[in-house]
Amino acid sequence: MTGFDLPLEGLVVLDFSRVLAGPFATALLADAGADIIKVEGREGDDYRHVGPFVGNDSALFEFANRGKRSIVLDLKTEADRTTARRLAAGADVVVENFRPGVASRLGIGYADLVGENPDLVYLSISGFGQDGIGRDRPAYDIIVQAESGLMALTGTPDGPPTLIGEAIGDIAVGLYGAWAVTAALWQRERTGRGCHIDLAMFDALLSLLPTGACRYLATGHVPMRAGNRHPLSAPFGAYRTADGHAVIAVLNEKLFARFAATIGQPDLARDPRFRSDALRSDNEPALRACIERWTGVRSTDEVVRVLAGAGIPVAPISTVAQAIDSEQARGRGLFRQGGIVAVPEQPAHFSGSRRGRPMRAPRLGEHTHDILAGLAAQEERP
Numbered sequence: 001m002t003g004f005d006l007p008l009e010g011l012v013v014l015d016f017s018r019v020l021a022g023p024f025a026t027a028l029l030a031d032a033g034a035d036i037i038k039v040e041g042r043e044g045d046d047y048r049h050v051g052p053f054v055g056n057d058s059a060l061f062e063f064a065n066r067g068k069r070s071i072v073l074d075l076k077t078e079a080d081r082t083t084a085r086r087l088a089a090g091a092d093v094v095v096e097n098f099r100p101g102v103a104s105r106l107g108i109g110y111a112d113l114v115g116e117n118p119d120l121v122y123l124s125i126s127g128f129g130q131d132g133i134g135r136d137r138p139a140y141d142i143i144v145q146a147e148s149g150l151m152a153l154t155g156t157p158d159g160p161p162t163l164i165g166e167a168i169g170d171i172a173v174g175l176y177g178a179w180a181v182t183a184a185l186w187q188r189e190r191t192g193r194g195c196h197i198d199l200a201m202f203d204a205l206l207s208l209l210p211t212g213a214c215r216y217l218a219t220g221h222v223p224m225r226a227g228n229r230h231p232l233s234a235p236f237g238a239y240r241t242a243d244g245h246a247v248i249a250v251l252n253e254k255l256f257a258r259f260a261a262t263i264g265q266p267d268l269a270r271d272p273r274f275r276s277d278a279l280r281s282d283n284e285p286a287l288r289a290c291i292e293r294w295t296g297v298r299s300t301d302e303v304v305r306v307l308a309g310a311g312i313p314v315a316p317i318s319t320v321a322q323a324i325d326s327e328q329a330r331g332r333g334l335f336r337q338g339g340i341v342a343v344p345e346q347p348a349h350f351s352g353s354r355r356g357r358p359m360r361a362p363r364l365g366e367h368t369h370d371i372l373a374g375l376a377a378q379e380e381r382p
Helices: 021-031 059-064 078-089 141-148 168-191 201-206 210-219 253-262 266-270 277-282 284-295 300-309 320-324 327-331 368-380
Strands: 012-015 035-040 068-072 093-096 121-126 195-200 236-241 244-249 314-316
Touching (some): 021 035, 021 059, 021 121, 035 078, 068 368, 141 201, 168 195, 168 201, 195 201, 236 284, 244 284, 244 300, 253 266, 253 300, 277 284, 300 314, 320 327
Parallel strands (some): 012 035, 012 093, 035 068, 093 121, 121 195
16 A cells, blocks of 8 residues: 555556556556556666666656566566466456567467456557557557658648657557556456457557548548648647747637737637638638737737736747746646656546655566565465
8 A cells, every 4th residue: 555545556467568658558557556567577678778867777767667566577488477477367457568479479468367367457559459450560659650640640731741759659558558457447347357458559549630530531631731730720829929939729709809809900800701710720821920910029928928818728839848847737746756857647636645656667676576475475375
């Protein structure tokens, strides 16, 4: 028990995953109080060797493996595979992100474990799913961004397809993984049965493109890049200021009339080109010119202050440093100390649970002795 009354306290997760997608899913479960037993080979998770580093330790590994316990097992040996199966017999959840078929060849696939633990929830994360034409393909975030259509939607209209600035494919499937595990645990609560969850990065990322997918499915037209504006609404994008840009988001007619009055151009609300959101989007270049006549001679701070004072959704474009150091992030207690760097805590606030539990990533094999001792004690119980 952590003393923080977290929702998943008492849940035991055996984590064979590595790099980011699977570890991020289990990090979220650790944030919620689960006991994550991270299985690593003798060289450790690949992310231990990827920078940026603080001393000899990876900050990325810290981010993705906060709050876990590490045990070193060589799954190429029968003795350590047997130990892994023994650990799985007492776990609530197993997570792996090997290429499809590898877990079964190692003797730790769902079919290998469910006989000893029939209520096991087993999550398999892969690039393209456990079956289908892409099952044997290796996948990284950039591969899935490219094939999902996300890169084709990102960037300026006259520029090349653009990679999102974060590993969104890994993060998306990690989020879905944590969600799927908790859904399967509730199913187990109702039915007494565990299950095998087959989760693909491609599926996860494509399912998170509602605007692009709906535009194609509804019209048959292939959506392309729209730059720093919403493809269907206006004004809904980034607008030039005297010293940078500000993001403005106006979606309905009442708000647009107030916005037009605030920037000293009330007639815009009566202009036939701008009388609906669809018309404003169709005539976005003309509308942008009107808006930037006002924003372009004012600082970003002034634009934000004036529009926010009128109740118009508006924001400056912050750097990562500004966001992390902001009063908003500090006030919500999003980052907490515990290891080589501050790491985020999952963002949901549960009433009755305290936030801010210090968490760090484990050293390689740090908990091997304790985990094996606990396993032996568990197996000795009648």
